[in-house]
Amino acid sequence: MAVITHSSCPTLPGVRRRHVQQVAIPIADASQVSEARRYVAERTEALHFSAVRAGEAAIVATELAGNLVKHGGGGELLLRTIGDAAHSGIELLALDRGRGMDVDRCLVDGYSTAASPGTGLGAIRRLSTESDFFSIIGGGSAVLATVWGSALPPRDRGRWAVGGINIALQGEEICGDAWAVRCNDHRADAVLVDGLGHGPDAAKAAEAAVATFLARTHQSPSDVLDQADRALQSMRGAAMGATVIDTRRGEVTFAGIGNTAAIVASREGASQHLVSFGGIVGQRNIHHREFTATWSPDSIFIAHSDGITTRWSLAAYPGLATHHPSLIAGVLYRDFLRGRDDASVVVIRVYP
Numbered sequence: 001m002a003v004i005t006h007s008s009c010p011t012l013p014g015v016r017r018r019h020v021q022q023v024a025i026p027i028a029d030a031s032q033v034s035e036a037r038r039y040v041a042e043r044t045e046a047l048h049f050s051a052v053r054a055g056e057a058a059i060v061a062t063e064l065a066g067n068l069v070k071h072g073g074g075g076e077l078l079l080r081t082i083g084d085a086a087h088s089g090i091e092l093l094a095l096d097r098g099r100g101m102d103v104d105r106c107l108v109d110g111y112s113t114a115a116s117p118g119t120g121l122g123a124i125r126r127l128s129t130e131s132d133f134f135s136i137i138g139g140g141s142a143v144l145a146t147v148w149g150s151a152l153p154p155r156d157r158g159r160w161a162v163g164g165i166n167i168a169l170q171g172e173e174i175c176g177d178a179w180a181v182r183c184n185d186h187r188a189d190a191v192l193v194d195g196l197g198h199g200p201d202a203a204k205a206a207e208a209a210v211a212t213f214l215a216r217t218h219q220s221p222s223d224v225l226d227q228a229d230r231a232l233q234s235m236r237g238a239a240m241g242a243t244v245i246d247t248r249r250g251e252v253t254f255a256g257i258g259n260t261a262a263i264v265a266s267r268e269g270a271s272q273h274l275v276s277f278g279g280i281v282g283q284r285n286i287h288h289r290e291f292t293a294t295w296s297p298d299s300i301f302i303a304h305s306d307g308i309t310t311r312w313s314l315a316a317y318p319g320l321a322t323h324h325p326s327l328i329a330g331v332l333y334r335d336f337l338r339g340r341d342d343a344s345v346v347v348i349r350v351y352p
Contacts, residue, residue, distance in 0.1 A: 003214065004162050004181045022080035024167050025065075027094075029074075033065040036077050040090065047081065047088045049149040056127040057090060057147040063124050064094040064143060072096025072141060078165060078330060082146065089129065089148035093165075093326060095334040097140040103133045132324040134331065136317065142334070144327045160188055163326030164346035165333045169198045169307070176202025177305050177344035178210045182217070188245040188348055189213075191224060192260055194305040195238045196280065198342050205236040209281065213242070220244070221255035225281060225288050232282025240281045241303055243274075245295055245348065252293045252301060257281050259306035264293040267300070267322060269315025300349045302328070307343030309336045325349060 025036050040061040044054035061077070068075040075096030082089045107121050121143070125131045128145040135141035160183040168175035176195040181188060193209040195202030209228040213219075216227070221242035228240055239258025246253075254262050256276030264272040272293040279286045300314075300321055312332055314321050320328055325347035332345050 002160070002181075002183050004183075022078060022166055025077045025079070027065045027068040027075055027077050029069060030066075033062060033069060036065040036079075037062045040079065040092075043079065043081065043090055044147075044149070047090070047149055053147065053149055060124050060127050060145050060147055061092055063121075064092055064145065067121075067143070068094055068096050071101065072098035075140075076334075078167070080166075083148065087148065087150055089146055091144070091146045091163075091326060093145075093330045094143045095140070095330050096142075097334065100135045100137040100139055101141055102137070103135055107133070130324075132327050134317075134320055134323050134327055140334070142327050142331050144324050144330070159185065159350050161325050161349050161351050162188075162347070163324055164329045164344065165326070166344045167307075167333065167342065169340070169342050172198050172342070174200050174203045175342045175344075176206055177307070177342045178203070178206035179303075179344055179346045180210045180213055181346065181348060182214070183348075186246065186248045188243075188301075189217075189219070190243045190245075190301070190303065190346060190348060191240065192262075192303045192305065192344060192346055193228075193238050193240045193281075194258065194260055194307075194342070194344070196236050201236045202238075202342070205232055205238045205282065208232055208235060209238055209240055221253055221290055222288060225255055225257060225286065229281050229284065229286050233284060235282065237280035237282030239276070239306070241274075241276060243301065243303065245301055247295060247297075247350065250295050252295050252299075253290050254293070255288045255290045257286050257288055260303060261306070261308070261310050262301070262303040264295065265300045265302060265314050265321065266296070267298045267314075269313055269321070271313070297350055297352075300325075300328070300347065302332070302345065302347050304332065304345040305341070305343060307338055307341040308332060308345060309338055312336045322352075 078093040195205035224242035241256035241260040254274035262274040329345035
């Protein structure tokens with residue numbers, strides 16, 4: 001069984017927003033390209049990458065950040081640690097709102113629109129353990145690259161593909177959102193928690209709620225909420241959504257309290273919205289109800305905090321639903337960030 005978690009920690013100097021596994025580095029000019037490379041070098045050293053793998057990760061970061069400056073008109077480079085103590089890696093996600101690109105043409109070495117050698121995307125693909133590219137002409141680009149410290153990534157998540165983002169409000173040093181996913185062959189359990197407000201107290205509440213979820217297995221969404229409600233009564237409360245995806249039954253079960261959103265989407269863009277009730281987890285006497293939605297092999301589960309607006313549809317992004325969950329989460333973050341609260345998105349689907 002695999003467990004993927006996100007929680008908060010202080011920021012590093014020079015980096016605008018930080019999560020224990022994720023940073024968001026603004027890239028507007030060449031000096032920030034160097035900053036991104038330095039940060040990746042520090043991170044791979046902390047993760048004990050070999051010199052070769054650390055060098056490859058630094059090149060990937062340089063190419064991603066450089067492309068944001070040369071082709072994207074600037075943007076953000078998101079970085080998070082993935083894996084565990086035995087098998088660790090880094091995930092890099094470059095996001096821009098530039099003119100977009102023809103991905104197939106740009107992946108061919110020698111093709112360039114900026115008087116450069118035209119080897120950037122090809123180098124990213126060659127040096128990354130896994131990469132993914134999405135772009136809309138006139139609508140910006142998103143490029144994902146993962147580099148593992150070992151030659152091959154662990155395969156402990158079975159059939160599930162999981163990804164997301166978790167970014168603190170600009171100016172804050174700690175993110176008050178957290179999420180976790182536990183998955184086995186046929187079932188995925190997930191929670192997304194938004195601690196009230198933002199900052200350290202919100203993060204403490206979010207992490208406590210996630211801890212109650214991780215402490216027990218095979219709970220119903222209602223049980224998860226009830227246990228979190230008891231755990232948070234001595235601290236700041238939270239909005240929270242809890243989900244079970246059961247592929248054998250073809251069903252998603254959800255219960256939520258407060259302003260978190262949860263949607264089961266199809267690759268064609270149709271959506272089933274799952275309902276959260278008003279209230280605050282941690283203030284006792286919460287009222288909730290479980291809702292269900294159908295799940296098929298091409299379904300995608302997306303949950304997010306209210307740092308992301310709900311006015312989005314995958315139908316507006318042809319082909320996006322077939323991409324890596326972290327890339328999907330990144331595009332929604334890029335285009336629908338409210339800008340006045342922490343922002344988290346978690347995306348779950350089954351590998352095709």
